[in-house]
Amino acid sequence: MATSDLFPERPRHFLTSPAAFALIGFTVLAWIVVIGPAWLRTVPEALTFPIAQVVGDALNWFAREAKIAGVAIQELTRSLADFFDVIIESTVIVLSKGIYTGRGLNVTQAVPPLSWFAIGGTAVILGYRLGGRSLATVCAVSIGFLVLFGLWENAMVTLSSVLVCVLLAMLIGLALGIWSYRSQGVENITRGFMNVMQTVPIFSYLVPTLLLFGYGPAAALFATVIYALPPMVHNTVLALKSVPTEITEGGRMMGCKPRQLLWQVQLPAALAKLAVGMNQAIMMTLNMVIIASMIGAGGLGFDVLQALRKLDIGTGLEAGMGIVALAIVLDRLSQAAAHRAAHGKHREPGQRPLWHLVLAWLVVATVAAYLVKPLQAWPDAWQVSTAGFWNAAVTWVNRELFDVLEGFRNFALLNVMRPFSAFLATAPWTLVIGALAALAYALSGWRLAVYCSALALFIVLTGYWGPAMNSVYLITIAVTMAVLIGYPIGFWLSSRPRYQGFASFILDTLQTLPTLVYLLPAVMLFRIGDVSAVIAVTLYALAPAVRYAMVGMAQVPHARLEAAEIAGCTRWQTLIWVRFPAAMPTLLIGVNQTIMMAFSMLIIAALVGTKDLGQEVLIALNRSLVGEGIVAGLCVACLALIADGLLKAAAARAEAPGSRRSRA
Amino acid sequence: MTSNRMLGALALSAMAATVAAPAMADAPESDETIKIMTADWTSIGLQGEIMSLILQTVGYNTELVVADDSGRYPGFENGDLHIAMETWQTTQLQNLERSVATGNVLDMGETGLRGVEDWWYPMYMKERCPGLPNWEALLDCAEVFSTADTAPNGRYVGGPVSWGDHDERMVEALGLPFDIVHPGTDAAMFAELKSAYDREAPIVLWVWQPHWVTSVYEGEYVQFPQFEAACFDDASWGVNADATYDCGKPYGWIKKMAWAGGEDVWPCAYDIVRNYEMDNDTIADLLVEIDLNGRSTTEVATEWLQNNRGTWEGWASCGL
Numbered sequence: 001m002a003t004s005d006l007f008p009e010r011p012r013h014f015l016t017s018p019a020a021f022a023l024i025g026f027t028v029l030a031w032i033v034v035i036g037p038a039w040l041r042t043v044p045e046a047l048t049f050p051i052a053q054v055v056g057d058a059l060n061w062f063a064r065e066a067k068i069a070g071v072a073i074q075e076l077t078r079s080l081a082d083f084f085d086v087i088i089e090s091t092v093i094v095l096s097k098g099i100y101t102g103r104g105l106n107v108t109q110a111v112p113p114l115s116w117f118a119i120g121g122t123a124v125i126l127g128y129r130l131g132g133r134s135l136a137t138v139c140a141v142s143i144g145f146l147v148l149f150g151l152w153e154n155a156m157v158t159l160s161s162v163l164v165c166v167l168l169a170m171l172i173g174l175a176l177g178i179w180s181y182r183s184q185g186v187e188n189i190t191r192g193f194m195n196v197m198q199t200v201p202i203f204s205y206l207v208p209t210l211l212l213f214g215y216g217p218a219a220a221l222f223a224t225v226i227y228a229l230p231p232m233v234h235n236t237v238l239a240l241k242s243v244p245t246e247i248t249e250g251g252r253m254m255g256c257k258p259r260q261l262l263w264q265v266q267l268p269a270a271l272a273k274l275a276v277g278m279n280q281a282i283m284m285t286l287n288m289v290i291i292a293s294m295i296g297a298g299g300l301g302f303d304v305l306q307a308l309r310k311l312d313i314g315t316g317l318e319a320g321m322g323i324v325a326l327a328i329v330l331d332r333l334s335q336a337a338a339h340r341a342a343h344g345k346h347r348e349p350g351q352r353p354l355w356h357l358v359l360a361w362l363v364v365a366t367v368a369a370y371l372v373k374p375l376q377a378w379p380d381a382w383q384v385s386t387a388g389f390w391n392a393a394v395t396w397v398n399r400e401l402f403d404v405l406e407g408f409r410n411f412a413l414l415n416v417m418r419p420f421s422a423f424l425a426t427a428p429w430t431l432v433i434g435a436l437a438a439l440a441y442a443l444s445g446w447r448l449a450v451y452c453s454a455l456a457l458f459i460v461l462t463g464y465w466g467p468a469m470n471s472v473y474l475i476t477i478a479v480t481m482a483v484l485i486g487y488p489i490g491f492w493l494s495s496r497p498r499y500q501g502f503a504s505f506i507l508d509t510l511q512t513l514p515t516l517v518y519l520l521p522a523v524m525l526f527r528i529g530d531v532s533a534v535i536a537v538t539l540y541a542l543a544p545a546v547r548y549a550m551v552g553m554a555q556v557p558h559a560r561l562e563a564a565e566i567a568g569c570t571r572w573q574t575l576i577w578v579r580f581p582a583a584m585p586t587l588l589i590g591v592n593q594t595i596m597m598a599f600s601m602l603i604i605a606a607l608v609g610t611k612d613l614g615q616e617v618l619i620a621l622n623r624s625l626v627g628e629g630i631v632a633g634l635c636v637a638c639l640a641l642i643a644d645g646l647l648k649a650a651a652a653r654a655e656a657p658g659s660r661r662s663r664a
Numbered sequence: 665m666t667s668n669r670m671l672g673a674l675a676l677s678a679m680a681a682t683v684a685a686p687a688m689a690d691a692p693e694s695d696e697t698i699k700i701m702t703a704d705w706t707s708i709g710l711q712g713e714i715m716s717l718i719l720q721t722v723g724y725n726t727e728l729v730v731a732d733d734s735g736r737y738p739g740f741e742n743g744d745l746h747i748a749m750e751t752w753q754t755t756q757l758q759n760l761e762r763s764v765a766t767g768n769v770l771d772m773g774e775t776g777l778r779g780v781e782d783w784w785y786p787m788y789m790k791e792r793c794p795g796l797p798n799w800e801a802l803l804d805c806a807e808v809f810s811t812a813d814t815a816p817n818g819r820y821v822g823g824p825v826s827w828g829d830h831d832e833r834m835v836e837a838l839g840l841p842f843d844i845v846h847p848g849t850d851a852a853m854f855a856e857l858k859s860a861y862d863r864e865a866p867i868v869l870w871v872w873q874p875h876w877v878t879s880v881y882e883g884e885y886v887q888f889p890q891f892e893a894a895c896f897d898d899a900s901w902g903v904n905a906d907a908t909y910d911c912g913k914p915y916g917w918i919k920k921m922a923w924a925g926g927e928d929v930w931p932c933a934y935d936i937v938r939n940y941e942m943d944n945d946t947i948a949d950l951l952v953e954i955d956l957n958g959r960s961t962t963e964v965a966t967e968w969l970q971n972n973r974g975t976w977e978g979w980a981s982c983g984l
Contacts, residue, residue, distance in 0.1 A: 064742075104721025105969055207735070214744040215699070215729045293730075302730075309704060309851045310876070310955050311858050398859050410812035418813075520851060524859035527811070528821060528847045607848035609825075618848055619825055624735040 018445070022438035029434040041428035048463035056627020063211035074212065081218035088164050088217045095119065096156035115369035115376040116143070116152045118362050123329055125361055129354055130336035138332055142325035150383040151300065151322040158299035159326060161292065162285050165221055169228040169281045174274075176229075177236020178262065187237065194230040199596065199640035201603040201614070202227050202291055203621045204633025211626065220292035228284040235277025239270035275338025282334060286327045286512050300326070304514050313394050313520055314387030320517040327512040328505075398524050409526045417477060417530055424469040429460055432469075436642065444649035452645055455638040464635045470612035471639060474530065474605065475598050478537035482545045482594050485538070487587070490549020491575075500550070507543040515540055515604045523608050533605035541598040548590025552583035581654075588651035592644060599640045613639075692723035692983075694929050701736055701748040702728045705850070706951055706961070707874050711749035711775070713965040715940065718976050719933055721969070722983035734759060741768040746923045747937055753916030754781045754872070755829070760921060770927065772920035772934070776941045777874065779918050783820065783886040784871035784878075786857075788864050797887045799838065799912075802868075806841040809866050814843040821856055821869035822846050829870070830909050837907035838888070857881065874948050876955035888912030932982040939979035 033040045039047070066073045093099060098113040120143035127139035146155045180187035206223055213219040243266050251265035267274070293301030300322050307316035369376040424432075433456045441449040459468045493503050515536055522532040556579050564578045580587075606614035613636050620629030700716050702709045709728075716726040731739055737759060739745040751760050763769040785796065792808050795801030802809075802818070809818030820842045822831045831844050847853045853869060854877060860867035861881055868886070871877055888911055894901040895911035902910040920937055927934050953964045969976060977984055 103723060103725075104717045104719070105966065106721065210735075210744075211738065211742075214742070215731055215739055305704070309706075309854075311851070311854055312958075395862050398862050402859070402863055402865075406812075413813055516851070520855045523847075523852045523855040527859075528845050528852055528856055532852075608852045609845060609847040615825060615848060622732055622734050622824075624732075624738050 017442075019442040022442040025441075026434055026438040030431055033428050033431050033434075040430045043429050043460055043463070043465045047460060049461045051462050052625070052627035052631040054627070055630050056625065059208050059211065059626045059630070063208065077212040078214060081213040081222075084164070084168075084218045084221055088161060088221065091160035091164060092157055095160050096153050112369075112376055113156070114362070115365060116147050116378065117369050117375040118365035119156070120144075120147065121361050121365050122358050123333070125357055126333055126354070127329075127336075129357070130333060130340060135332055135336055139329050142329045145325050146322055147378050148382075148384050149318050149322065150378070150380065150385070151303070151319060152378065154300045154303050154319070155322050155326055158301065158323065161217060161221060161224075161299065162282065162326070162330070165224045165228060165285045166278065166281050168221070169225045169232050169285070170278055172225065173229050173232025173277065173281065174236055176233045177240065177277075180233065180237050181240040190233060194233055195641065195644075196634075196637050197226060198230040199599060199637040199644075200630075200633040201600065201617055201636055202288060203603050204617045204629040204636075206621055207624055207626045207629050210624075224285055224288045224292050227288055228281040231280035231284065232277045235273060235280065236270075239273030239277070240266055242273060243269045271341040272338055275334060275341055279331060279334045279338065282330050283327065283512070286323060286330070301514065304517065308516050308520055311520070312387060312391065313517070314390030315385070316517050316520070317390050318385065318387060320513045321509075323514060324509050324512045328508060331508070394521055394524065397521075402525060405525050409531050413529075413531055417473075417534070420477065421470065421473045421530075424473045425466065427469070429465055433457065433460075440646060440649070443646060443653060448645055448649055452642050455642050459635045459638055462631050462635055464613060464616065464632055467611065467613045467616050467632070468635050468639060470610065471602055471614065471636065474534060474537065474602070474610060474612055475595065475639075475643075478534045478541060478598050479591070479595050481534070481538040482541040482598070483591060486542045486545025486594070487549045487590075490546040491553055493546070494550045494553035503546070507546060510539060511543045515601065516607065519604065519608060528609045530610060532608045533610045536608070537598050537601045537605050540601045540604075541594045544593040544597050545590060548586060548593060552586030552590060553579060555586060556582040584654040585651045588647055588654055592647040592651070595643045595647070596640060599636060599643075602636060692725075693931060693933075695725055696929055697725040697727050698926070698930060698933060699727050699729045699744065699746045701731045701739075701745045703731060703733055703736075703750075705733075706876065706955055707777075707947055708748070708750040709961050710947065710950055710954065710965060711942065712747075713961050714968060714976075715747065715749055715937065717965055717969050718936060718980055722932070722936070722980050724930065724933055737763045737769070740921065740923050741766055743768075743923045743925050746926045747772075748921050749775065749937075749940070750777075751919045751921050752779045752781075753918070754779050754913055757916075760919070763921075768924050770922045770924050770934075772922050772937050774917045774919050776943050777918040777947060778915060778944060779872065779874075780885070780915050781870065781872040782888065782913050783868055784883055785868045785886065786861055786864075786881055786883040789866060789868070789883075792866065797884050799840075799886050799888045802840055802842070802886065809842070809868055816841070818842040818868070820844050821853055821867065823853070823870045824848055824850065829913075831870070833907075833909040834888075834911075837902075837904045837910035839904070874944055874951055876951050879948065879952050880956065886912075891915070935982050936980050941979075 063074055063077075068076070094114060096113050098109050099111040100107055101110045102108055120140075123139040123143055124136050128136035146152050176190055180190045202223055205226060206219075209219045209223045209226075213222055247265060247269050248261065251261045256265060291301070293299060293305055300319050303319035304316050304323070307313075307319060365375070373379075374382070433453050436456055437449040437453045440452045459465055489503075493499055518539060519532065519536045522535045526532045526535060560578055560582060561574065564574045569577065602610075602612065602614035603617055604614075606612070606618045609615075613632050616632035617629055617636070619625075620632060698719060700712045700719075702712045712728055716728055719726050729745060731745055733756070736745060736748060740748070741763060760769075760771065764771050783799075785793075789808075790796050793801050793805035795804070806818035807816050809820070810816060811819050818841060820831070820835075822844045823829050823846070825846045825848070834840075835842050835844060847856075857867060857869055857871075857877065859865075871883075871885075889895070889902055891911045891914040892901070896908055899906055899908050901908075904910040920940065922934060922937060950964050950968060953959050954961055
């Protein structure tokens with residue numbers, strides 16, 4: 001709205017604007033609701049519909065009884081699961097476990113897995129080739145951390161499932177992306193589907209996945225792939241669309257068949273953007289590592305979980321940092337690869353191909369590890385641990401600072417959070433939907449108003465209105481905090497490139513460090529309940545807020561800043577009148593991303609005892625209620641889609657006057 | 665040794681061999697992997713590991729599979745999971761009965777462990793609330809347990825919502841001036857305990873046994889009116905003549921359960937599971953090794969097997 005004040009030449013008078021219409025409509029509705037019957041204010045029983053029951057029955061039937069051509073669906077999915085179990089298991093054998101003979105008490109290792117020396121060295125070689133000495137150092141430090149802290153073996157279990165997941169997500173994502181690129185109809189369907197998939201919390205499709213694929217690594221694999229798929233599909237479509245028409249035309253003129261055109265012209269030309277999708281898929285997969293370990297994926301995620309259940313926060317933190325180290329190596333390597341692909345860099349003349357080098361190293365390192373045992377398995381006695389220090393630190397903070405923090409907690413809870421949650425809980429549902437529709441209409445028009453109200457009505461029908469309002473309250477507070485903290489940090493960082501490397505390490509850590517690691521200390525200091533939940537969600541949603549603030553500020557055109565300087569603006573004037581308006585669309589998209597991140601954390605926040613949709617999903621997961629889990633998850637998706645629709649409309653509005661001005 | 669005796673010994677061992685040979689052939693009746701459930705608390709992981717090691721030593725292929733306590737039943741009914749070493753009467757009684765009634769799941773008998781679950785407080789709270797462990801003391805000193813957001817009511821940290829306890833009904837039936845807070849996971853629950861214990865701050869929460877908490881922190885259970893079946897069904901029973909649930913939680917068995925279809929695939933393995941028996945003290949000692957001394961479950965389980973050959977070889981006689 002602030003931007004509109006900048007443009008007094010707005011064509012319409014306020015009274016005839018959509019905003020005025022929306023305001024008047026809402027006032028009339030409010031009046032009706034206040035004097036009308038009670039069912040307008042609290043959701044009546046008769047209006048809810050047992051959707052969860054229906055969905056649950058349908059899925060149970062599908063997973064247990066449905067048949068295609070006489071073959072049970074379950075048999076098909078089970079054989080698929082068996083197939084992928086074999087793939088994961090063989091990767092684990094190569095990377096982490098080795099081959100064993102004998103059973104029970106008589107078990108011995110016959111063939112060791114690839115040594116840390118071999119795998120770590122490979123990462124360093126790749127780093128050096130792709131990104132020079134600095135990337136090689138990053139790889140070496142991360143590998144060193146994993147080895148020294150005794151996390152290597154489990155890190156490789158995690159790496160195995162990450163590799164298989166990413167590969168599968170890439171294949172499926174690429175196929176869906178290409179199909180969507182070729183057909184507009186398919187694109188519309190996949191886009192809608194992917195938008196929903198991205199916001200439905202993973203817990204809610206864990207139960208159906210378990211039904212179809214059984215317990216074990218394969219089920220975790222499929223759930224993770226579903227989660228990591230959307231960015232891959234999205235980026236494939238984007239990448240193919242961004243291939244310059246000259247290149248495509250050139251290919252056609254040479255007489256390429258459609259298949260040749262795709263594989264030999266368009267895909268290679270789009271490689272850089274495809275790599276962005278792959279990079280996203282890797283990060284999303286690592287995000288899921290801890291959740292996947294809850295249903296049997298093992299690895300570092302399981303270590304974190306185990307340590308935290310014993311309240312050994314130090315060990316949990318170390319294992320969590322192991323996941324961060326893995327994420328950083330994979331992320332930086334794949335980014336460097338994408339960068340090289342984008343700049344068409346190939347090996348310099350006379351340089352050996354990369355795979356020759358890697359193969360030679362693997363052979364040398366394996367022989368070395370055979371001769372020198374510590375290169376194969378780092379001895380326990382040489383491991384270091386800082387767990388004791390962290391545990392002592394947590395105890396110290398708890399003893400010394402609890403009273404101060406308790407004062408803060410009580411203040412926030414009694415004066416801000418409780419009143420706000422009570423306000424949302426008692427607000428008549430018709431009015432909430434009315435306000436939503438009015439806002440949507442004012443921002444964009446009828447279509448958005450209908451879309452938002454329909455999504456909200458779905459929540460009413462499911463009977464989850466109460467928990468949904470509770471989610472809205474948690475998300476609103478957490479996002480407000482994340483934006484209030486994250487945006488100033490981002491603004492500050494945007495003009496100080498020196499600190500950006502360190503900042504991006506911290507942000508990566510916040511996003512890949514399993515949330516439970518900082519959730520439990522939060523519980524110790526702020527007790528079980530909403531305050532701890534909000535703190536956890538805020539910390540996780542901080543990263544996109546900071547990132548978008550940085551990007552938004554960096555995008556302000558230099559010409560405008562110079563003009564402001566010539567006009568004699570002070571720094572504050574420049575910030576408020578020049579930088580903010582220009583960055584506004586990006587900043588709004590940043591808020592949007594922050595909200596999406598916050599939604600994806602709701603489920604984890606439920607672990608400390610909220611009473612929202614996340615908790616409903618968690619309960620459904622624990623009790624294997626297929627229908628309830630899916631429906632509560634869809635309600636989360638509805639909330640996220642409403643927020644997404646409104647903020648994108650707001651961003652589009654903020655952009656419109658800006659472009660008009662640049663034309664003038 | 666005379667040649668006669670030698671012959672006798674030979675004949676005996678030959679006989680023993682012929683007797684043992686069919687059993688040996690029986691031992692792994694199938695190469696199919698037996699999937700043993702493990703879950704998010706230590707004792708089920710430990711007992712699962714012990715069983716897994718025994719079965720492997722006898723010759724079976726086994727695998728430990730992570731599942732959720734209440735979420736396990738579809739897996740067992742489908743044959744995705746085969747053996748669970750712990751099913752608690754206190755929380756899983758109805759689930760187990762329902763699952764056994766489908767005909768796809770077997771009750772494999774008690775482990776010999778007794779499960780205890782109830783309200784628990786650190787010892788230092790005894791001074792601040794005289795009259796404990798008797799539950800009636802809580803009526804007068806609820807305020808001692810209160811926080812700013814629950815005052816004047818006390819604050820009780822219950823189990824995760826999904827565990828399906830009846831604390832709410834009990835608080836109402838006994839007229840306890842307490843607000844119940846539910847965490848989403850046991851880790852959060854014990855994080856609060858650790859925080860309070862380090863500061864000697866007031867706390868009362870749900871603790872179960874066998875669990876490491878009772879070995880590390882000094883405290884005791886609130887003594888509620890002792891559970892009888894009538895307490896849950898008959899309102900007139902107990903202190904409150906108009907309400908059910910006016911008593912503590914049942915202390916009960918911990919059973920083994922199995923997928924019914926496995927009986928034909930691995931009959932000897934199922935025999936071994938049925939024979940398995942433990943007691944609280946043994947398991948509690950092993951849990952301390954794992955949870956407090958930081959040793960791996962596999963290591964502790966292997967050591968137990970090595971030191972108690974006689975015991976488990978007795979259970980595994982059909983396979984040895």
